[in-house]
Amino acid sequence: MNGNELNVSRRRFVAGAAGAALAAGLAGCSPATNNSDNGESLPNSAPEKTAYDMNEGEWIPTTCNMCFNNCSIKAHVVDGVVVELAGNPDSSIGRGHICGKGAAGIMQLYDPNRITKPMKRTNPRKGFDEDPGWEEISWDEAYELVDSNVKAAIERSGPHAVTGMSMVASQIGSLVRHTALGVIYGNAEGSCSDICGTGVHQLEYLLTGTGNARPDYANCNYVLQFGTNAGTATRHGYNMTVETFAERRANGLRHVVVDPHMGGSGEKADLWVPIRPGTDAALALAIAYVLVHEEGTIDIDFLKNRTNSPSLVNVETGRILFDEATGKSLYMDADGTPKTYDTCADPQLEGEFEVNGTPCKTGFTLYKEHIAKYTPEYQEQITTVPADTVRQIAKELGASACIGQTTTIDGVELPYRPAAVDAFSGITRHKHTWLTCQAVFTLNNLIGSTNAVGGFCGFDPICNGWTDDNPNMSWSLGIWEPEGLIDNNQLLLAFPNSYYTKVYESDYTPTTMGMMEIQPLSEDNHFEHVAQAHPDLYHTQAAEVAFCYACNPIKWWGNYDEQAEIFKNYTYVIGIDMYLNESSYFYDVILPECHYLERTEPLPHAANNHRVIGGMDNPWTVPVWQKVVEPRDGAPSSWELFGELASRAGKNAEFISTLNMMFRVKEEYSVPLDQKLDVEAFADSILKSNIDEEHDFAWLKEHAVYDHPRTVDEVYIWAGEKPGRVPMYFDFVLEAKAKVEAKAAELNIPWETDDYQPLPDWKPGCGYEVTDPDYDIIPTYHTDAINTDSWLMEDPYINEINEENPYGYTIEINAATAASKGLANGDKVRLVTTDGVAVEGVLATSEGVHAECIAVIGGHWGSKSAYMPIAKDKGVPIVHLIPGQTPDRMDHICSAFDQTIRVKIEKVA
Structure with a gap:
């Protein structure tokens, strides 16, 4: 099989993929021409002229898989050929929209x-x-x-x-x-x-009870974003977000974006704030400084009653004081008596006290003292963001929060805080990510917008079930009693989880290369990349088969x-x-x-809590993912493939029983345990178990989507004055530090613990310092609305969009920076690290990138595979510049990987 023989242009693809019906069905995906690359006649593909009757065939509802959002779509099938894809307006998952990636799925289906x-x-x-x-x-x-x-x-x-x-x-x-x-x-x-999203998910778990959170767009008036294109170009629930976000923007929502590169969000924002990569924590703490020290615009009631800020902390040890009799944390009441958090009538937010001879301060007092150095002027030296800009953002954020106001939803009075601070993966590509996320997300605590109407809320923190009388698919938030802090539910399947229990009760002895046990606050097995390369260093067993x-x-x-x-x-x-x-x-x-249009998958959004953004305007939605055409050459789906392996191994009962547990299948609806997994029957068993017998898979295939309205208490976790707090002083991290250090010493393995501290900080990560003046540029990458991962570049439609985009496959550089280096638009350049690793590309100058940075779309591009001829050698793979197997680039709390590196940029003759 010779990969070089597989090259196909977009136009030739349209001509030969599936005959005239398919070619004409790609209206809008093909250029307005009727000649192929070699002069062959092609059907006219202009939208107003099609070679098939729009009333022929059928529209089959299913799910898109061109990115992780899995929007609901419909496929127009004529004579067994998919001729058009469209968003499904009957589903809240996508709201009838289909993005460029989704539209391009038809070309992937028929890709030779x-x-x-x-x-x-x-x-x-x-x-x-x-x-x-x-x-x-x-x-x-x-x-x-x-x-x-x-x-x-x-x-x-x-x-x-x-x-x-x-x-x-x-x-x-x-x-x-x-x-x-x-x-x-x-x-x-x-x-x-x-x-x-290492770091981001964990802080969202701790603050909202679920691992994905977002501004309450429908009710928000001010959104401050760090390192994300959410709501305009990317991220979870993208097509669910854009419409609501756009409506709110049209009605006055102010949008501020902090990012080294002006992506889709920055371009549409009221204010784009270019920042030196890896310094977001300093900016966030400076905003906190202005809110606390200069403006006094903080939600005192929220901090006292919904966070652990009043906790009494031993000033010598930094540890919270706990009542010996009950094991609960102590607050100082207004009457001067220390009491447990749940019996304290009027907690003192600030102050210095003595309890049984122990000098202590409140957690908030320590926070206030801690951030005192982060003045706007101090952070400017770190971030390059002007001090005046910091003060402007802080004042706007505080004023927009409407501190003290309430609103009523479905008869329930709730705090109204229509301002939110949001972030995602842009701030996680650095060391000290945990501290950065803590600094950014706890800004919502200061203004009281965490879990408030219009504020920063979890996707799906609570579910009472997908029907009024069947709570099988349900979850709630537990309370970690020692401090009254909310626990959380896992992503995807929403089973109960508790970071606090992990920290205080788990065994820290690593059992896999992911080293997860010694990182009780991590979600990802990222350390496997280091441990596989250095098993002797961590006393792990390197895997033999991948x-x-x-x-x-x-x-x-x-x-x-x-x-x-x-x-x-x-x-x-x-x-x-x-x-x-x-x-x-x-x-x-x-x-x-097989292709996603050739297969059936049960419950594509699992429990809904990972990629369905939630909110009162988004019901619990169960969409269908069904096969719309037969798989080419009978290729199986992954479900079928793994089911076959289980059957051959005589493990049907074990495999299906485990799946039943994962998807909450009731015993009476289980598929036979002594037979190979039938995927469609299994989908049927999930629906009958979690909805009812009427809404089985046959019903879903016909109706496309099942909806059930959300209730107020499912969206706003403290509706009805439910108990629960969120951390502001992270004492549990000090507990983890002591145990991590003890275990690392016992195992004689290297482990960094400097970041295990109760209050957020900024610390310089990899590549922050310029150690050689020739190596002064920081490569960054971003994602836009048309690209997801390198495999999409093989799609002729997406490739053509990237080729026509002046910044698509190029290296974007600040125009002034380029001029200072004697470089110009269109120059071919080489980026070189101090270790001599290099990549090449063509420059595109702009005003939309920080002066110290260059930016590319998709840092993992530049395919080397001859079997993907459309994608081969397209784009600039700047990730190749980064050493990936050295422990010094790892955040040892949450497994983030620092991708910041300094390079020299030189013109290629």
Whole structure:
């Protein structure tokens, strides 16, 4: 199979993919021409002239999978061919919108470069310059190769011999993959993950009870965003957000964006604030300084009654005082008596006291003293953001919060705080991410907007069930009694979770390469990247077999050559994908997964709490994901593939029973445990268990979507004066620090604990200091509304958009910076690190990037795979510049990975 023979232009793709019906059906995706690249006649593809009757065929509802949002769509199918995709207006998940990525899904479906038959490697040598010598094999042989190699590794070296890898765009499939490996083979290593929202998710868990949160857009008047294009170009629930956000903007919502690059959010904002990468914590703390020290615009009632700010803290140890009899934290009451938090009538927010001979201060007093150095002038030296801008933002934020006001929703009176501080992955690509997220998100605590109407709220913190009389799919928020702090529910499946229990009660001994136990505040197995490279350093067992599902792990972390060496050292590598990407050059066998329009998947949004943004205007929505056309060459879905492996291993009962537990399937509706998993029947069992028998999968296939309205208490967690607080003084982090240090010493492993502190700070991360004046540029990357991960670049439509975008495949640089270096628009340049690693690209000058930075879309671009000819060599892969296997780039609390590096930019003759 020669990848160089697969190249196809967008126009030739349209001409040959599926005949005239398909070609004409791509109205709006093809240029207004009737000649192909070689002069062949093509059907006219102008929107007003189509080669099929719009009334022919049928519109079949299903779910998009061109990014992790999984919007509800409809596919127009004529004579077994998909001729058009559109948003489904009947579903709140997408609200009838379809973005450019979603529209391009039709071209991915009929892409001749997509693989549909299993293959095995015949060339034992592995490398980007090696032809794997792919040979088509039968499905029986493919399953046997997977089964025998996984079993052999585990029999040889134990349950940690196999690691799994998956991507966020197939999160349910990732769950099934992880479950299958554990149930079928007893694999215990877990899942090596790509870079994601480390730090952000954890702080959102702690403050809102769920791992994804957002401004309450429908009621918000002021949104301050750090490092995110949410609401305009990307992020969870994107198509659910844009319409509401746009309506609020038209009606006066003020939008401020802090980001080194002026992306979609910055372009549309009232104020774009370019910032030096990795310094967001300093800016956030300076905003806090103005609110607390200069303006006094803080919600005292909220801080006293909904946070642990009044906690009495031993000034010598920094630890909160707890009542010996009850084990509960102590506050100082207005009568001068220390009392437990739940018996204190009027907690004192500030003050210095003595309790049983112990000098103490309130947590808020310590916070106030701690941020005193973060004046707007001080932060300006760190961030480059002018002091006047900081004061402007702080004053606007405080004034917009309407502190003290209430509103009534469905007869329930609630605090009204229509201002929110939001952030996402832009602030997580740095060391000290935990402290940065703490600094940013606790700004909402200062103004009382955490969990308030118009403020910063979790996606789905509480669910009373998907019907009025069936609470099977339900969850609530527990309370960690020692401080009265809210616990949280997990992403995806929404089962109860507690960081506080993990910190105080768990064993810190690592059991996998992810080192999760010694990071009780982490969500991701990112340390596996370091431990796999340095198993002796951490006394871990390196995996021998990698099982890669729907991902490109060579390119999802750091330097690609480093990653390649890791993959060369695996004994066997298994891939499941639709394309032969860079990572496939290191696979030993690859099993194709069918396209998302060719498969059925149960419950695509799981419990709704990860990608459905929630709010009173978004009901609980269960959409259908059903096959709309037959899979090419009979390629299976991941559900079918893992079900087949379970059946061959005689593990049907174990596999299905585990899935039943995960998806809350009632025993009476379970599919047979002694038969291979039937995916559609399993989807049916989920719906009957969590809704009712009337709304089964046959009903959902016809009606596309099931809705159930949310109630006030599901959206605003303290409706009806429910108990619960959120942390402002993070005492539990000091508890974790002591235990982490003890365990690291016991195991004799290196571990950083300087960031384990109760109050937020800014600390310089990797690449902050300019150690050589020639290396003074910081590469950054961002995502826009048309791109998600490198595999979408193989799509001819998306590629053409990127090619026509002057900043699509180029290196964007500040115009003044370029001029100072003797560079100009269109110059070919090389970016070089102090270690001599280099990438090249073409410059595009603009005013939309910080003077010390360059910016590209998708830092993992620049495909090396000849089997993806449209994507090959497109874009600038700046992630390749970053060392990915050194512990010094890891945030040792939440597993964030610092991607900041200084480079020299030089013109290429």
